[in-house]
Amino acid sequence: MKQFLTVLQFELNNYFKNKSFVLTTVIFAVILAAAVAVPPLIPGLLDKGEQTESQKEAGAEEDTVSIYQEAEIFQSPQQAEQLLGYPCIFEEAEDTLKEDVKSGKVKAGFLLKKDGHYTYVVLNNSMYDSLQTRFEEALKMQMENLYLEGKGMSETEITEFQSILPTGDTQILGKDSAGNYAYTYVLIFAMYLLILFYGQMIATAITTEKSNRTIEILVTSVNSNNLIFGKVVAGALAGMIQMGIFIGVTFGAYAVFRDAWGGILDFLLYIPAPVLGAYIVFGMLGYLLYAMAFGMLGALVSKTEDISKSSSTLIFLYVVSFLVAVYALNDADGILAKITSYIPFLSHNAMFIRIAMGSVQWWEIGISAALLAVSCVVAGILAAKIFRMGTLMYGNPIKLGKAIKMAGRKAS
Amino acid sequence: MKLEVRDIKKSFGEKEVLHGISFSVSSGTALGLLGRNGAGKTTTIRILMNVFQANSGSITVDGKKFRQGEYQIGYLPEERGMYPKKKVGEQLIYMGMLRGLSKSQARKNTKKWLKRLEVAEYENKQLDTLSKGNQQKIQLAQTLVCDPEIVILDEPFSGLDPVNSQILKDVIQEVIGQGKLVIFSSHQMSYVEEFCENIVILKSGEVVLDGNLKEIKREFGKNRLMVQALSLTPQELAFLMGDAFSDILTVERVQKDRLIIRENREGAKAEILKRLLEYEVDLEYFGLFEPSLNDIFVEKAGDGQ
Numbered sequence: 128m129k130q131f132l133t134v135l136q137f138e139l140n141n142y143f144k145n146k147s148f149v150l151t152t153v154i155f156a157v158i159l160a161a162a163v164a165v166p167p168l169i170p171g172l173l174d175k176g177e178q179t180e181s182q183k184e185a186g187a188e189e190d191t192v193s194i195y196q197e198a199e200i201f202q203s204p205q206q207a208e209q210l211l212g213y214p215c216i217f218e219e220a221e222d223t224l225k226e227d228v229k230s231g232k233v234k235a236g237f238l239l240k241k242d243g244h245y246t247y248v249v250l251n252n253s254m255y256d257s258l259q260t261r262f263e264e265a266l267k268m269q270m271e272n273l274y275l276e277g278k279g280m281s282e283t284e285i286t287e288f289q290s291i292l293p294t295g296d297t298q299i300l301g302k303d304s305a306g307n308y309a310y311t312y313v314l315i316f317a318m319y320l321l322i323l324f325y326g327q328m329i330a331t332a333i334t335t336e337k338s339n340r341t342i343e344i345l346v347t348s349v350n351s352n353n354l355i356f357g358k359v360v361a362g363a364l365a366g367m368i369q370m371g372i373f374i375g376v377t378f379g380a381y382a383v384f385r386d387a388w389g390g391i392l393d394f395l396l397y398i399p400a401p402v403l404g405a406y407i408v409f410g411m412l413g414y415l416l417y418a419m420a421f422g423m424l425g426a427l428v429s430k431t432e433d434i435s436k437s438s439s440t441l442i443f444l445y446v447v448s449f450l451v452a453v454y455a456l457n458d459a460d461g462i463l464a465k466i467t468s469y470i471p472f473l474s475h476n477a478m479f480i481r482i483a484m485g486s487v488q489w490w491e492i493g494i495s496a497a498l499l500a501v502s503c504v505v506a507g508i509l510a511a512k513i514f515r516m517g518t519l520m521y522g523n524p525i526k527l528g529k530a531i532k533m534a535g536r537k538a539s
Numbered sequence: 540m541k542l543e544v545r546d547i548k549k550s551f552g553e554k555e556v557l558h559g560i561s562f563s564v565s566s567g568t569a570l571g572l573l574g575r576n577g578a579g580k581t582t583t584i585r586i587l588m589n590v591f592q593a594n595s596g597s598i599t600v601d602g603k604k605f606r607q608g609e610y611q612i613g614y615l616p617e618e619r620g621m622y623p624k625k626k627v628g629e630q631l632i633y634m635g636m637l638r639g640l641s642k643s644q645a646r647k648n649t650k651k652w653l654k655r656l657e658v659a660e661y662e663n664k665q666l667d668t669l670s671k672g673n674q675q676k677i678q679l680a681q682t683l684v685c686d687p688e689i690v691i692l693d694e695p696f697s698g699l700d701p702v703n704s705q706i707l708k709d710v711i712q713e714v715i716g717q718g719k720l721v722i723f724s725s726h727q728m729s730y731v732e733e734f735c736e737n738i739v740i741l742k743s744g745e746v747v748l749d750g751n752l753k754e755i756k757r758e759f760g761k762n763r764l765m766v767q768a769l770s771l772t773p774q775e776l777a778f779l780m781g782d783a784f785s786d787i788l789t790v791e792r793v794q795k796d797r798l799i800i801r802e803n804r805e806g807a808k809a810e811i812l813k814r815l816l817e818y819e820v821d822l823e824y825f826g827l828f829e830p831s832l833n834d835i836f837v838e839k840a841g842d843g844q
Contacts, residue, residue: 340620
């Protein structure tokens with residue numbers, strides 16, 4: 128234990144004395160704090176409603192929609208505006224409409240035929256443009272009105288007819304998956320970055336000791352289990368501390384400025400304690416498991432430039448885990464999420480998603496966590512054996528399968 | 540303390556590289572582990588350090604199985620390696636702590652050895668900013684920082700200038716004088732002669748010679764004579780004696796300035812001298828041959844054997 132703590136302390140010191148680690152932590156923490164703290168300090172920036180009104184007054188033309196119609200479907204620009212939700216003008220000719228759109232005088236235009244067929248005229252089509260859909264809805268409504276009027280219904284009767292709408296509320300007895308989606312996604316993405324970045328750092332730290340030949344002195348001075356666990360846990364702790372600082376700074380700044388934000392970031396930054404707890408437990412175990420695996424890969428190569436080649440399979444595995452998680456975010460109680468929540472290397476994301484967004488029993492959480500914890504220990508011991516065995520194996524990277532076989536043979 | 544290695548065998552894959560190595564060494568003495576490149580010295584040392592495990596054979600200390608963790612061992616590997624970007628003092632303290640010293644003791648020992656090796660001013664310098672010779676001394680400090688009972692040095696003098704070699708020699712002599720058990724591998728025979736009471740010469744994974752160095756030298760020189768003449772070159776002497784004296788001697792080696800011969804029977808020395816004088820050879824030297832370790836090494840480990 129003393130040796131483990133000595134290695135842990137030494138390796139942690141290496142991280143904390145590393146200028147790039149300190150600078151990265153400080154710079155990102157400042158950026159995150161500023162991102163949360165500065166907007167409320169800029170007058171009017173978060174006052175979206177008022178801004179829109181003033182913008183409307185200042186640049187009304189930019190939001191105006193022009194309509195050219197062969198027959199009088201919309202009776203007046205005011206009526207069209209009422210149905211569409213945008214200021215409308217009627218054009219007298221198709222060409223005028225196109226010129227206005229081209230010059231930016233109006234936002235877009237619609238050429239409307241007698242039979243209700245229309246052409247949407249826009250300068251640059253955007254992926255998120257909803258105007259066409261809104262126009263279709265307004266047009267449909269207006270054509271229905273005209274049809275009903277034709278059938279002899281009065282304007283009052285039509286209004287009454289249209290006001291028949293079902294009303295309802297939602298009572299959430301379980302979890303608000305839609306509401307939890309944003310922060311769950313962000314936390315999983317943060318874990319993705321953490322594992323890939325620190326995993327590589329851990330592998331590099333181990334390979335460096337092989338490449339600078341320090342390893343022979345180390346393995347003859349200290350038990351290789353203590354050595355690899357100390358190094359990997361130090362790398363894992365450094366990553367967690369850095370991530371903890373980022374999360375802490377962001378949450379802290381939001382706690383201070385929440386009122387100024389009007390609570391609009393609650394969907395992202397208001398994370399219930401049980402969900403945060405699940406993230407810490409499963410995130411930490413998953414991270415440790417990958418850290419051990421990266422440590423093992425670091426021991427298989429003797430040159431730092433070979434790490435990326437050696438770790439590609441593990442990175443691919445994590446990308447699979449991430450893609451499964453992205454799928455599970457949309458179906459937290461689905462069969463894929465359920466199965467993967469018991470498979471180490473995948474379960475840390477899947478079970479976290481089930482806890483955050485789905486329905487899960489305590490015993491399921493317990494089994495998943497236990498499997499993950501056991502996997503961490505097994506991976507650690509295997510990593511230590513491979514590390515010990517690979518100590519003096521220089522040259523081409525050793526294949527993981529071969530290394531596991533050799534470690535197994537040696538153990539038996 | 541007596542460390543005994545008995546019949547160690549080691550294979551890498553199908554290839555056996557050690558074919559039953561045996562030797563022993565006691566506290567307060569140094570054993571010279573010698574051999575040409577690839578003879579098996581470093582493999583033997585790595586087995587002693589438990590970097591590898593032997594396929595068979597035993598290593599004992601005072602009759603009990605040698606467990607590395609039970610002893611303080613200072614190890615200077617052939618492949619030097621420390622953290623190039625870390626400060627010298629920090630990593631020496633770390634190495635001391637890894638071997639069980641408290642932080643304060645490790646710090647104290649670090650200062651002691653840096654001072655003794657005349658590199659105290661580099662304690663707070665990054666290792667890779669030091670010259671190769673000074674880095675070598677830091678490596679030796681690393682070996683000794685834990686006050687080891689057993690010291691294993693694999694080529695400690697490589698890369699050192701004569702001044703630094705002298706400092707290192709003094710330190711090694713002190714270590715032996717303090718009663719440590721020292722195993723010393725080197726190609727530089729003069730150092731081995733200075734430190735080592737006993738030697739083991741390995742050749743292709745086998746022990747070809749082992750024992751007390753003085754006795755080996757005495758035995759090696761037995762029945763051997765060295766001849767030097769003023770008027771004849773060693774080659775001419777060899778030609779003369781090999782032809783005319785073949786009944787009483789065998790020419791063993793023709794060296795640059797001397798001829799080594801072996802008596803074919805006890806007491807032939809007087810007869811050889813008598814005949815040389817009869818041939819009117821003006822002798823510069825005629826006497827017992829005292830071989831250097833280098834002579835012994837070349838004969839035992841060289842291709843001629």
